[in-house]
Amino acid sequence: MGKLFEDFSLGLFFWQAVLFIALILLLKKFAWKPILDSVNDREEGIKNALDSAEKAKLEMENLQADNQKLLKEARAERETMLKEAREIKNKMIEDAKGEAQEQANKMITQAQAAIESEKKAAMTELKNHVAGLSLEIAEKVVRTELSNKDKQLQLVETMLDEKSLN
């Protein structure tokens, strides 16, 4: 211990103290502060960059999900539209068919009615004509028959026979 104190050099202590404190102050201003600041800035920059990358990734994912959703919606909409169109088409065809049937039926009915009335008219005319003809014939027949007495009698008899036979 005595040797320690003996070896102690005040001059060396003085110079060490002066130079070392000067070194701390100088390096603080010209080295440590700029170095640590730069390192800090860089670390912060890296952290921010990573954060924003993460954020961008999330946004991207959201966007993709949105796109998927939109696509799905569009597909569903198309589907419904097609379905509706098909329904409308079917309905229109159905309607058209129904109307045509009705029209046809109506026309047929009308035609039948017209035919019926024509037929009736024709029958009436035919009856009238036949009646007229029959009268004429009957008149002629009667005239010839009645001109002869025997024949008149004969006729009565035939007629009676026919009656009795019936």
Place this chain on the structure above:
Amino acid sequence: MRRKISLKPITLLLLLLTFVSYGKEQEGHGEKETEKTAKEAVNEYIQHHLKDSYDFGLFSYTTDEGKEKHVGFPLPVILWDNGLKVFSSSKFHHGETVAEVDGSFYKNHHGKIYKVDGPNGEIIEDDHHHATNEKPLDFSITKNVFLIILVFVIMFFMFSKMAKSYKKNNGMPKGMGRFLEPIVLYVRDEIAIPNIGEKHYKRYMSYLLTVFFFVWIVNLFGLVPIGMNVTNNIAVTLCLALITYVITTFSGNKNYWKHIFWMPGVPVPMKIILAPIELLGTIIKPFALMIRLYANITAGHVVLMSIIGLAFLAKNWLGTPLSLFLGFVLAILELLVAALQAYIFTVLSALYFGMAVEEHEHH
């Protein structure tokens, strides 16, 4: 890749060494040298190596004519003895002669400067071989101060260049900064933040980083064989520990002082007993810091040099290579110790700062 010529620390060092090295011959003490055994010579060399000196000696050798030759360069001696006295240490002639400056005479005796009476003045020693001569206030740029200045310049250039490279390179380090940045971040993330806490650590970063790199670089210089041992001077480690102590004391919050003077949660008599112990503890902590760094580095050097010294003592075919091999292994270990001691000093400083600013919600 083109390389620019720039002031790299190594080139700076080499430049300095080649520029100012000087050789100086002097009379060897022939009869004295032969008396010394090799063991004593090695012992003396180790002692000398561990000491600070007034000139920057790179190496010394004995010429064929028995003359001792020192290669190195002198450093300025600055004394305060009734006025400022500045002169070159070459005046001492490696402790052999008395230096005369403005009518006063000084002699370098075992690495310390004493005032003597005249050109042939002698050091008067007491019974314990302590010199009794007057000692002037000594602010010389010794070898260790020179190295501190060198490390100061190296660190300043290194880290201000690194800081500039961030600005030029869009927030990324370049060149040396690529290597230094992980270490700076290590000090921040593994030393400062865990020990001090996220909230307060920023205030102490400048000191922690400076002390870490300073101790590390200085320790590494200590391993260079030309013998510059800054951290095995108690004055240097005392200065570092003192700064830690001052910062701790001044950043102590109410809680810190309360835990020292009036420990919560213990009975009153215990509080009274604990107060002086805790108060002493605040001084012991930096004191341990000082001794730890000093002792580790000194011990490392002594052991390393002793083992290398064995190579000269062991005069057989096995001993010399073995001791050199051991020396090599130990030198590698010392390389680790250099970083480890810097780390420990920084961690403990951070720990003490952490204690000072700690906030207790409970109790």
